[in-house]
Amino acid sequence: MNLGFFTMPIHPPEKDWRLSLREDREAFLLADELGFAEGYVGEHITDRVENITSCIAFIAWIAAATKQIKLGTGTINMPNTHPAVVAASVAMLDHMLEGRLILGISPGGLLSDAELFGNLDANRNEMFLESINQVLDIWAGEPPYNFQGKYWNISTQRTLIRDIGQGYIGRPLQLPHPPIVVTAVAPFSKGVTEAAARGWDPISANFLMPVWVKSHWPRYVEGCERGGRVADPANWRVAKSVFVAKDASTAKAYATAPEGPYVYYYRSLFTKLKMSGRIELFKTRRDQPDHEVTLETICDKLIIYGTPESVADQLLSFQDEIGKFGTLLYAGKDWKDRELGRQSMIMMAEKVMPRVNAGILKQSKAAE
Numbered sequence: 001m002n003l004g005f006f007t008m009p010i011h012p013p014e015k016d017w018r019l020s021l022r023e024d025r026e027a028f029l030l031a032d033e034l035g036f037a038e039g040y041v042g043e044h045i046t047d048r049v050e051n052i053t054s055c056i057a058f059i060a061w062i063a064a065a066t067k068q069i070k071l072g073t074g075t076i077n078m079p080n081t082h083p084a085v086v087a088a089s090v091a092m093l094d095h096m097l098e099g100r101l102i103l104g105i106s107p108g109g110l111l112s113d114a115e116l117f118g119n120l121d122a123n124r125n126e127m128f129l130e131s132i133n134q135v136l137d138i139w140a141g142e143p144p145y146n147f148q149g150k151y152w153n154i155s156t157q158r159t160l161i162r163d164i165g166q167g168y169i170g171r172p173l174q175l176p177h178p179p180i181v182v183t184a185v186a187p188f189s190k191g192v193t194e195a196a197a198r199g200w201d202p203i204s205a206n207f208l209m210p211v212w213v214k215s216h217w218p219r220y221v222e223g224c225e226r227g228g229r230v231a232d233p234a235n236w237r238v239a240k241s242v243f244v245a246k247d248a249s250t251a252k253a254y255a256t257a258p259e260g261p262y263v264y265y266y267r268s269l270f271t272k273l274k275m276s277g278r279i280e281l282f283k284t285r286r287d288q289p290d291h292e293v294t295l296e297t298i299c300d301k302l303i304i305y306g307t308p309e310s311v312a313d314q315l316l317s318f319q320d321e322i323g324k325f326g327t328l329l330y331a332g333k334d335w336k337d338r339e340l341g342r343q344s345m346i347m348m349a350e351k352v353m354p355r356v357n358a359g360i361l362k363q364s365k366a367a368e
Contacts, residue, residue, distance in 0.1 A: 001325070001360060003353050005031040005345075006074055006203070006239045007332025008042030010049050010265045015334070017051060023335045024052065028062050030342060032069040034349035037327060038237075040074030040104055040203070046112040049268060055104075056089050063096045070100045074203075075183055077108030079127035080117045083134040083152055087169055091139070094172035103178045104203070105132055109185065111276055125191075127151050132180075139177055143167045181237065187212035187280065189219055196223025196231070206239035206331040207269050209284050209301055213238060214322040234326035240318070241265070241331045243305040244347040245340065254340055255305035261334040261341075262305075266298050308347050312355035319360070328356075 007027065011020040024041070031039050043055040052058050055073040063071070076086060094101040107128035114120040119127060130149045137147055144157040144167055156167030172178055180200040184192045185208065192202045202220055204213045217236065224231035243262060245251035255262045273279055280286070282293045284301070304314045315328065330348055335341035 001319075001353070001356055002037040002327040003035075003349060004038035004040070004237065004327045004329040005036050005069075005332060006040040006206070006329035008044075008050055008074065009052060009332055009334060010261075010268050011051060011334045012264070012336075013048050020051060020334070023338070023341075024058070024332070025062055025065075027332055027335070027341070027345070028069070028071075029065055030345055031330075032066040034346060036069055036330075036349065038070045038072060038102060038329070040072040040102070040329065042074045043077065044110045044113055045080070046116050047110060050110075056093055059101075060093055060096060063093070066100075068100075070102055071097060072102035072181065073104045075104040075106040077110075077113060078105055078131035079119045079122070079124045079151075080108055080113055081131075083131045084138065084154055084169060086131065087135045087138040090135070090178070091170040091172040094174055094178055095170075099173045099178075101172070101174070101178045102181055104181045104183065106183050110272075136177060138169050139171050143169070145169075184208075184216050185281070187286075188215045192216050192219040193223035193226070196220045197226040198223075199227060199229065201235040201237070203237040203239060203329065204325075206241050206329070207266070207273075207302065208281055210318065210321050211284060212281065217323050217325075232326070233324040236325040237327040237329055238322070238325045239329040239331050240315070241303045241333070242311060242315075242344070242348060242352075243303070243333075244308055244311050244344045244352055245305070246307065246343070246347075248307055248310065250340070251305045251307065251310075254337065255303050256299065261336045262303050263295070263299055265333055266302065267295055270295055270298055308351035308355065311348075312352050312359065315352070315356050316359045316363075328353075 009024050028039050041052055041055045041058050043052055044050045045053050059071045090103060107124040108114060130151050134147050134154055138145060144160045145154050146157055147154040160167035181203050182191060182195040182200055183205055184202045185205045202216055204216050221231040241262060243251055243255040254260055273281055279290055279293055282298050304311055
């Protein structure tokens with residue numbers, strides 16, 4: 001199992017924006033130093049606490065400071081940006097990263113962003129598909145493009161000067177395009193099937209109950225079969241909220257404190273999803289009454305914490321519950337205590353993952 005990093009950071013609203021950005025940057029540089037395979041960062045325009053407004057800008061900021069980690073947009077909310085802007089910006093970013101870019105895309109989940117961009121009442125899934133199709137067509141095509149869509153028209157026909165390069169949109173370094181991933185944030189996600197059929201891979205969100213994360217694998221298999229490829233667990237990424245400490249009492253105190261960064265993270269998400277009618281994500285069964293879903297039950301089910309030994313055992317149990325997957329994405333949180341936040345990542349890489357992979361190897365040999 002590989003180790004990666006995924007953050008849609010939720011910071012306290014009173015925290016200095018400069019400090020939160022520096023800490024988010026430091027977390028990525030630490031992940032690179034520790035050998036994390038991948039790192040993804042989200043984006044929202046209209047959220048004071050999820051305050052990275054452009055994942056492309058953030059990755060560009062840290063690109064030259066990283067050495068080996070692949071960096072992913074997590075995700076570009078496609079209906080909110082013109083496809084030509086996405087195509088040009090992602091192409092340049094892939095060159096800046098020397099081909100270490102992973103393209104994460106989605107229809108966008110923050111309703112205030114949708115309202116801001118005028119697509120709150122639109123079919124954002126339809127917009128998403130038109131947008132990514134036009135991005136891929138731009139990279140595969142030649143100017144003047146001349147793509148006509150329901151939401152966007154793309155052409156440089158009237159202003160093209162081919163011999164000096166005017167009217168041309170650049171291609172990424174990785175051809176035909178960087179690897180594409182989609183976030184899976186719903187039980188039995190149909191989007192996972194459609195993505196897999198096109199050769200794209202899923203990231204299962206860290207705010208889904210394990211029973212719903214498990215539901216993504218059959219959908220992925222179905223899509224791969226449609227696309228004529230083998231469904232490989234190595235291509236399935238699963239995000240998880242994990243906190244590792246040197247002793248059990250510190251781990252419990254930090255991970256479960258009402259004003260700590262882990263409970264604060266889920267309090268914010270619980271409020272948003274409840275208000276938007278998506279409380280189902282936090283249920284353990286479809287017929288569970290809404291009143292049974294509480295912040296306490298959410299945190300109890302979704303946060304793994306403890307010593308390195310305990311966390312490794314819990315992660316192996318989690319994999320037994322949902323099935324094999326290729327990359328565990330450590331979900332970033334606010335560094336309320338900078339040293340505890342750093343040490344958790346360090347112990348995750350240096351102590352937890354070797355135990356996890358030793359356990360997986362032991363299980364494989366026992367099954368032979």
